[in-house]
Amino acid sequence: MSLNFFLTIYARLAGVTALVILICTLLFNGINSVRHQFWHERFAEPLMRWLAVTPAPVRQYHWMPSMFDLRSGHPGQFELSSVTMERLGYGQVVAQRTGVGYRYLVQSYDGDVISLRLEQAYREMAQAVALIIRWHLETTTPGQRLEVIDQLADALGVSIQPVQDLEWLPDQSVLEGVSESGLVVFSEQREQDARVLLRLSEGDLVVVRMPAPFNSWGWPVIALLLVVVGSVLAIALFLAIRFVDTHLRKVESVAVRIARGEMGARVESEQGTLVSRLAGSFNSMAEHIQRLVEVQREMIHAVSHELRTPVARIRFGVQMIESGNSPEVLARQLDGIDGDIQELDELIDEILTYARLEQGGPVFSLREDSVTDIIRQVVSEQQIIRTGIQIDCCIDDASERWALADVEPRYIHRAIQNLVGNAARYAAGHVVVNCHLDEDNCRIDVEDDGPGIPEQDWEKVFTAFARLDDSRTRTSGGYGLGLSIVRRILYWHGGQAFVGRSDELGGARFSLVWPRRKSVESVL
Template sequence: MLRSLIKLYLFVMLGGGASIVFINHAFPQLFHEYATDEVRENFKPYAFAMAYYLQQHPDTQREAALATLKQHGGSGFGLHALQDVAPRLDADQLNDLRDGKLVLSLDAEEYYLPLPDGIIAHAPLDTQAMNGIEALAYGLLALATLLSVLLWVFYHWRDLRKLQDAAQAFGVGRLSTRVQLSRRSNIYDLSRQFNEMAGQIEASIQQQRDLMHGISHELKTPLARLEFGLALLDSPQASERERERQLALRKDVRELDELVTELLTLSRLEQGVGQAVLTWVTVAELIDSVVADVAHDIAERALHLSVHVNGAPEQHVCDARLVARALLNLLRNSMRYARRTILLRAEAGAAGALRLSVEDDGPGIPPDARVRVFEPFYRQDASRDRHTGGFGLGLSIVRRVALVHGGDVVLEESTNGGARFVVTLPEAVAHDRWHQTVSQDSDPPHVEAGVSSAGPRAPEQMRERR
């Protein structure tokens, strides 16, 4: 906005300066007759005094009188014969001189005044005394223009900032954001169109969310009935083939149930900040509880999980349940592709933020796919079998958790060659809205930085992305 203000002021000053130059140079020629009449009227006393002075001296004293007149005439003053100044004037001006009239040059900077005996007094118009005053006047004009521009831009700038803030808030998910401007605002029509657009987008997205939420809820009931029905079908008399089929059906039902749960979670997170219960959380305890949840899976896959929390703040304001869910999703994603090592790190970020990173030594993700991995149901390959698992919603949930906290998540290349996910949770601003409590009810197992959380390690197995 400051750049726009400077450009506007420069355009105004350039336009004003060009107008002043045009007036000073073109107007004397365009209005030469009018200017000549004005100078003649103003010079009447001056012309009378000079003529009277010369008439008081006889012919014998005329040379001395002319010399005295030149001496007191000032810079540029001269006395000439008519034939000496004739080349500088046109026919009309010469006729005026012969008629005893004052003549003004075409640029209105010099005058020719006829005196008795055919003498022509020639001198520049005395404008030097006015130069300083004109400079001051132009300075005041520039200042007045600047103040006028500032006054106009202030209200315009204020309304544009409101529109910009509303657009930013709408872009990060606060779909109920609207712009409230006065009808006298220069951008009132634009703000009204923005509000109409925002209302239509909010209604469309809300309908999609309600539809997904409703479908997910409705799927829960038949899935429960299927689970119950499969349990009733289990009998000791069933053949081995029937048991295998029942087991496969149970796995399919559980997979569908997990998918519905993920959809419900994503739907709730898309509702925005209202879904977060923000409290003071001890960072080390949060990390330990997450590590405890995945310790068994880490041991089964013969992986090594290193945890570093030395650089992390002692406490941070966040929703512990959502942040733990995001970390679990990242860890489970890394477990699918890590070859030997997974690194979980918590550290202090800029301006009091909390940075949580999970990286592995797997094959990594190509740069052109690092943005799309956070899209719902996106998978790097086309396979959706049980070897890789997942539904393509885990990383979407991680991103929504970060956005709910006002932060973000990025995907980078790990120093070990795999993928590195970094979640940034900014420092809380409105502390008075949040419960400043620290849970002391649980005592999760303590994990030393850099020590495997899986206990004794099983033989390591190689895992590759498919």
């Protein structure tokens, strides 16, 4: 996996994560602002409606103006907006956020507006409700107290329970607080709703349980966030799958085009995408297939052309044998047929070797061997064959130090042999083989004093079955496969073959260059 691809995927995942977090945050804050406002109005509604139906609540509950800023008056005294006035006219309880808490408004039965201001809405609302309950319980007889408790609990939306069992008593700290002030707001462990412990004048204890406070993580919010997160992830996944599917369809369409015979079709893909490596591998495969098809066509054409001449000579020789009477003529024709068969055998060997190298290469078994020994062996063998040509081998001491390299000896021997034999075929009388080895690379230069190769034909000489007008003719021999085999052998060794002009001898110079050490994993 490339670093660019990893960073691209990481950036996209980070972007999706940031988008999900941003959307969830905005929804959470937006929805909870509405829910919080709605909760305040619903939470204060029982108390405010109780005050609305109470005649002169400011005088009746005389302690509330000082503690909770309870006021009652004409609507014009409160500087209310038209929307607020309209809501109050409909009998709704309005909660307004102020700089020091919340102000709760309701319209009484006589048209006045009742206002209640709380700094800590939940706690102070519990205190206000508890004080009203205690006032009413204090003003009733003990016999009517249970009936009044039921009425108050139903009207104020709370649970009121006289303490009649020791198990119902709260912690000691709460009891100490109620003995001092007569009223304590507390919460039980693992419970969020507030409770108020009241002590009546007779010493009786009453517990008032308030509704649950506002919960920002209510199940509707959680369900909505889960739906949003799931939807965003589903959209992101859909876009990702669609992106991959689009690129895979490109590969599929190109494969169909190639199957129809459009060998030049290629996949166009941007770098760093999920299928860029697949597209690159597919294009390499397509180029290899196209090259194999072209090589096959060239080979069929060239083989049919190359085989025609020796086959014709063999047919002619057989006819001469049938009509010949002299033993000398028969021997001469048999020698000619034997030479033609030898030529066919060499041609078939060249074709098979080239086809094996071109169609994916042999199973190379690289092993450490001496390159200089292989060069000396080739030179000695060619010197025996090319008796009229001087073949020199130049290997310096520095190269001898790095003679051992990872090679396939048989194919390196074949490559050097093809170059030396080709040079000796066209040389006027002198061929030089230079070897330059160092810690990293191996280089072999084969130079001759022949006519050389024109610069415009330097690449053409490595083409299969290529014959140059000046330097390659029927009389010079060869089938146009030797240099192609050399280049493929060097390709499978991770190197290259070059052709140029010899500065020393004036003819052609062929060079082989490949890395001295090559990992086995990199060899196909």
